Amino acid sequence: MSLIVQKFGGSSVANAERVFNVARIVTDTYKKGNRVVVVVSAQGDTTDDLIEKANEINPDASKREKDMLLAAGEQISIALLAMAIERLGCPVVSLLGWQAGFQTTSAYTSARIKSVRTDRIEKELDKNNIVVVAGFQGINRYEDVTTLGRGGSDTSAVAIAAAMHADLCQIFTDVQGVYTADPRKIPNAKLLKTISYDEMLELATLGAQVLNNRSVEMAKKYNIELEVLSSFTNTPGTIVKEAKKMEKLLISGVAKDTDIARVSVIGVPDEPGLAFKMFSRLAAKNINIDIILQSIGRDGTKDISFTVAKSSAKEAEEVMNEYVSNVGGKKVLVDEKVAKVSIVGAGMESHAGVATKMFEALYDAHINIRMISTSEIKVSVLIDEEFADAAVKAIHAKFFDED
Amino acid sequence: MSLIVQKFGGSSVANAERVFNVARIVTDTYKKGNRVVVVVSAQGDTTDDLIEKANEINPDASKREKDMLLAAGEQISIALLAMAIERLGCPVVSLLGWQAGFQTTSAYTSARIKSVRTDRIEKELDKNNIVVVAGFQGINRYEDVTTLGRGGSDTSAVAIAAAMHADLCQIFTDVQGVYTADPRKIPNAKLLKTISYDEMLELATLGAQVLNNRSVEMAKKYNIELEVLSSFTNTPGTIVKEAKKMEKLLISGVAKDTDIARVSVIGVPDEPGLAFKMFSRLAAKNINIDIILQSIGRDGTKDISFTVAKSSAKEAEEVMNEYVSNVGGKKVLVDEKVAKVSIVGAGMESHAGVATKMFEALYDAHINIRMISTSEIKVSVLIDEEFADAAVKAIHAKFFDED
Numbered sequence: 001m002s003l004i005v006q007k008f009g010g011s012s013v014a015n016a017e018r019v020f021n022v023a024r025i026v027t028d029t030y031k032k033g034n035r036v037v038v039v040v041s042a043q044g045d046t047t048d049d050l051i052e053k054a055n056e057i058n059p060d061a062s063k064r065e066k067d068m069l070l071a072a073g074e075q076i077s078i079a080l081l082a083m084a085i086e087r088l089g090c091p092v093v094s095l096l097g098w099q100a101g102f103q104t105t106s107a108y109t110s111a112r113i114k115s116v117r118t119d120r121i122e123k124e125l126d127k128n129n130i131v132v133v134a135g136f137q138g139i140n141r142y143e144d145v146t147t148l149g150r151g152g153s154d155t156s157a158v159a160i161a162a163a164m165h166a167d168l169c170q171i172f173t174d175v176q177g178v179y180t181a182d183p184r185k186i187p188n189a190k191l192l193k194t195i196s197y198d199e200m201l202e203l204a205t206l207g208a209q210v211l212n213n214r215s216v217e218m219a220k221k222y223n224i225e226l227e228v229l230s231s232f233t234n235t236p237g238t239i240v241k242e243a244k245k246m247e248k249l250l251i252s253g254v255a256k257d258t259d260i261a262r263v264s265v266i267g268v269p270d271e272p273g274l275a276f277k278m279f280s281r282l283a284a285k286n287i288n289i290d291i292i293l294q295s296i297g298r299d300g301t302k303d304i305s306f307t308v309a310k311s312s313a314k315e316a317e318e319v320m321n322e323y324v325s326n327v328g329g330k331k332v333l334v335d336e337k338v339a340k341v342s343i344v345g346a347g348m349e350s351h352a353g354v355a356t357k358m359f360e361a362l363y364d365a366h367i368n369i370r371m372i373s374t375s376e377i378k379v380s381v382l383i384d385e386e387f388a389d390a391a392v393k394a395i396h397a398k399f400f401d402e403d
Numbered sequence: 404m405s406l407i408v409q410k411f412g413g414s415s416v417a418n419a420e421r422v423f424n425v426a427r428i429v430t431d432t433y434k435k436g437n438r439v440v441v442v443v444s445a446q447g448d449t450t451d452d453l454i455e456k457a458n459e460i461n462p463d464a465s466k467r468e469k470d471m472l473l474a475a476g477e478q479i480s481i482a483l484l485a486m487a488i489e490r491l492g493c494p495v496v497s498l499l500g501w502q503a504g505f506q507t508t509s510a511y512t513s514a515r516i517k518s519v520r521t522d523r524i525e526k527e528l529d530k531n532n533i534v535v536v537a538g539f540q541g542i543n544r545y546e547d548v549t550t551l552g553r554g555g556s557d558t559s560a561v562a563i564a565a566a567m568h569a570d571l572c573q574i575f576t577d578v579q580g581v582y583t584a585d586p587r588k589i590p591n592a593k594l595l596k597t598i599s600y601d602e603m604l605e606l607a608t609l610g611a612q613v614l615n616n617r618s619v620e621m622a623k624k625y626n627i628e629l630e631v632l633s634s635f636t637n638t639p640g641t642i643v644k645e646a647k648k649m650e651k652l653l654i655s656g657v658a659k660d661t662d663i664a665r666v667s668v669i670g671v672p673d674e675p676g677l678a679f680k681m682f683s684r685l686a687a688k689n690i691n692i693d694i695i696l697q698s699i700g701r702d703g704t705k706d707i708s709f710t711v712a713k714s715s716a717k718e719a720e721e722v723m724n725e726y727v728s729n730v731g732g733k734k735v736l737v738d739e740k741v742a743k744v745s746i747v748g749a750g751m752e753s754h755a756g757v758a759t760k761m762f763e764a765l766y767d768a769h770i771n772i773r774m775i776s777t778s779e780i781k782v783s784v785l786i787d788e789e790f791a792d793a794a795v796k797a798i799h800a801k802f803f804d805e806d
């Protein structure tokens with residue numbers, strides 16, 4: 001008898017018909033003799049409706065009350081899914097985050113899971129119940145309701161799988177699995193049978209938002225095998241697991257991220273601690289930096305460029321202008337019309353020439369590279385935003401069509 | 404510094420504008436230096452929407468899952484009200500039933516409050532917070548969410564007031580208070596300044612559904628002074644309190660109940676234990692009996708009539724037909740076209756002729772009385788349903804217009 005955790009997102013339970021679709025997947029798994037824990041998000045529109053209601057009353061409401069409000073969304077979806085499972089004739093019980101033992105930090109709207117006390121879930125499984133758990137939510141040490149922020153339900157599912165040593169954690173989405181590129185843009189993108197945690201992590205950061213990064217990190221840490229698959233088609237998806245277990249693909253995917261802006265600080269006096277002083281100011285404002293590029297010094301000054309999310313561009317610019325006024329420097333430039341295109345692959349660790357092949361593809365397509373950043377399993381380039389799709393297409397063709 | 408509990412029903416928080424109206428009442432009370440606990444029901448439409456969603460999926464869903472679903476309704480309304488109070492600049496915290504310490508019996512959809520552990524509420528009041536509590540809900544000893552059934556939020560409010568020895572418990576509704584008759588039907592119905600618990604109880608049973616009976620019973624038991632008043636007008640309502648404290652009105656109100664049916668069992672053999680045998684069968688089916696009338700025996704048989712809610716009429720008829728088959732009797736008659744009209748007043752205990760005055764009013768209006776039932780503070784008559792409004796009008800005029 002296997003223990004399987006299944007997670008369904010908001011679009012998978014958006015209406016009565018889809019709730020029954022999920023109930024059928026769950027009961028089929030249960031009838032095969034498995035113990036099943038199901039983690040569900042709020043129904044498609046519910047969260048938006050609740051946010052709209054809140055904004056109408058108080059756009060600056062406290063995060064505590066926002067969490068109280070939003071957590072009602074999963075409460076509705078777990079009850080409805082449990083009712084559908086009841087109707088299909090299987091024993092079931094629904095549990096809220098606190099009932100399922102989710103203890104989190106106190107950071108409302110972006111809490112982190114501290115522990116999952118699984119006694120109640122285990123008790124219900126021992127009674128042969130299917131257990132439906134509200135994703136995305138828990139309680140902090142004040143017994144106040146918290147939510148986990150974006151992609152929180154994925155993390156809830158993996159946390160339960162980890163705490164209970166589940167045999168498999170299936171993440172059902174509206175796509176078939178993980179592809180070598182966005183299949184809506186690249187028609188011959190290929191569905192990956194397997195991918196390593198690290199590759200999945202790099203892809204998620206790069207905007208291929210199939211799985212939330214926190215959930216992949218947790219799965220890696222506890223070595224939980226994930227399967228990403230569609231709740232609408234009955235076909236195998238992509239298995240995310242330890243790299244050692246699988247054949248290394250040269251590269252596993254091409255991804256783009258257009259939610260990005262480049263900030264350049266020109267003519268900064270070249271002194272020790274320059275990077276620290278600059279980036280600690282950004283950290284103090286909670287501005288996340290992605291690629292950093294520091295020019296070789298000239299005339300005792302340097303140029304430093306970095307990328308941030310578009311939504312942080314304005315604030316980053318202000319912080320840097322302040323830096324230039326206080327510490328020195330010529331000027332601050334911001335370019336929001338950029339995109340990052342990356343290739344990811346555990347195989348490139350041991351294969352030379354992968355980056356070169358990518359640059360060649362871009363050269364052939366007449367696309368200019370403005371910044372480059374590399375890691376063991378990733379190569380990213382910054383290019384003009386207007387060429388982003390063309391770049392993905394050219395790179396994908398270079399690596400996959402020649403196979 | 405007084406402790407005031409204020410309860411607002413679903414129509415009082417139906418939309419953003421009304422939520423702010425409630426927030427203003429609450430913060431005004433708080434700014435006068437009071438400690439304020441607010442109990443709120445789900446927003447007007449939320450409960451109906453949730454029930455519709457449930458019925459679409461499984462009309463025979465378990466009561467446990469129904470409670471899980473419905474409890475999301477108050478979760479939404481407490482968060483929204485707290486957000487509105489925040490916007491008006493007062494410190495506030497919202498609490499779910501379980502967080503506010505509501506321990507209930509396990510009977511899903513109609514649980515009863517066993518205790519209210521008020522530590523958390525007290526802690527928040529000590530921090531100078533306004534405390535907004537989800538009415539209608541609690542948890543049972545399995546830590547599962549329960550709801551209190553119809554009128555449950557009134558009971559939640561009185562239970563908190565009782566547990567915390569509140570100075571006043573205000574029940575805000577969409578009417579100005581308790582009237583001598585339904586003001587929509589009787590234009591010169593008078594708003595009562597005070598009414599006793601017992602009179603309020605009788606009136607509630609009689610269909611003047613201003614306050615839920617369980618809440619009045621609890622208020623009487625713990626001697627909590629209630630005020631029934633409108634959340635839409637800034638005027639004093641009706642105080643419900645111990646009879647001794649107030650001048651006794653001759654009668655305090657006239658009410659009608661048309662959700663009633665009369666069942667008559669004709670020609671039952673007159674034996675000891677007749678009533679017990681008959682009514683224990685009804686009790687076994689959870690059929691509530693209101694007025695009972697037993698004829699004086701004749702030819703060794705008796706006729707027994709009683710009234711039940713219209714929804715129970717069919718089942719009561721079946722039970723009685725079974726009784727007649729097994730124990731004896733001639734036949735069972737059911738009349739659904741009846742209404743009960745009652746006068747209530749603590750004053751009638753010490754004043755003779757109150758019932759006579761009521762009968763006179765009906766006689767003057769040519770309305771036939773079919774059954775009569777009396778208690779210390781109530782006289783009820785059963786009449787044809789079509790004359791119900793006319794009867795209320797005639798009786799009200801007799802007692803109040805002559806003043």
